[in-house]
Amino acid sequence: MTAPMFPSLPGQSWPVHKRPIFSTRVASHVSGREARAPLYAAPLYEFEVSFEGLCADASAPGLGANSLQALLGLYLQCRGRYGTFLYVDPEDKxxxxxxxxxxxxxxxxxxxxxxxxxxxxxxxxxxxxxxxxxxxxxxxxxxxxxxxxxxxxxxxxxxxxxxxxxxxxxxxCRFVDDEADFENYMAGLWQVQSLKFRSVKP
Structure with missing residues (x-):
């Protein structure tokens, strides 16, 4: 089964965070020297995005019709942290x-x-x-x-x-949290101030 695609929506705002994550085991000695062992052969990446405008219908065409349903639907389909999806980084694809x-x-x-x-x-x-x-x-x-x-x-x-x-x-990727805050700040208009997800090993 192919993982769903993270939607590309015009209401996404800046900045976008991309964090490479490694895991290193460090053993410190009384002499001050260290022994270090890398646990990841390649990094995982954590992304953080925000959306200033999501539309629940077609009343704001500049935000994309039903853009709220596209993003919220993906989150529900993944059941929070459980499922995975594909994210195309516009700057690195x-x-x-x-x-x-x-x-x-x-x-x-x-x-x-x-x-x-x-x-x-x-x-x-x-x-x-x-x-x-x-x-x-x-x-x-x-x-x-x-x-x-x-x-x-x-x-x-x-x-x-x-x-x-x-x-x-x-x-x-998978979402970092099992809950997400979708804020309805005006009739028909929503926003998400922070949505975090991280890559998983293939």
């Missing part, structure tokens, strides 16, 4: 010419990943793969996208072949 792997002549399945500065991490959920290249040559066929985030080849890329791809992705 695509990779172009992204290095995926180097062929070894036997491996046919590769996890899609993206680079952030000098850091490389797997993507949570690939939405589409627009192009695949092996040593810079576009591959019109011979590969498929396998949920949630893998690229599968019919024939393994040759030893030393650079595998790159253009793709879009989303974060699979």
């Amino acid at each position: 695509a990779a172009t010419g992204q290095a995926i792997a180097t062929g070894d002549g036997t491996t046919t399945v590769f996890t899609l990943q993206r680079a952030v500065g000098g850091y490389v991490e797997p993507v949570s959920r690939a939405l589409s793969v627009d192009a695949v290249y092996v040593n810079g040559a576009a591959q019109a066929s011979g590969w498929t996208l396998v949920a949630p985030n893998r690229l599968s080849f019919v024939a393994a890329p040759a030893v030393g072949a650079a595998v790159t791809a253009d793709f879009t992705f989303a974060y699979e």
Whole structure:
């Protein structure tokens, strides 16, 4: 079953918070030295968004007809923290010419990943793969996208072949809390001052 999509609504306001979260075990010694062990191979992300205007009907077309039902309906469908949904970050949703792997002549399945500065991490959920290249040559066929985030080849890329791809992705998330405050501040108009959700491991 495909997770529902977080709605893109015109009533969303600024700022938007995006917090990368790691977990590190730290053991301090009497000498002042520390032993540190990272527990996460890749970060989780926590998002916090707000909506200044949500419309309960079609009376405020600039806010999107029934935008309240779209957002509240997603929250109810997920039953708070229980279910997951897909969130497309408008500022961070695509990779172009992204290095995926180097062929070894036997491996046919590769996890899609993206680079952030000098850091490389797997993507949570690939939405589409627009192009695949092996040593810079576009591959019109011979590969498929396998949920949630893998690229599968019919024939393994040759030893030393650079595998790159253009793709879009989303974060699979769950809400942080089991309750949310939807405020009716005017007839037919609602707002949400803070709605938090965080990514989950695929």
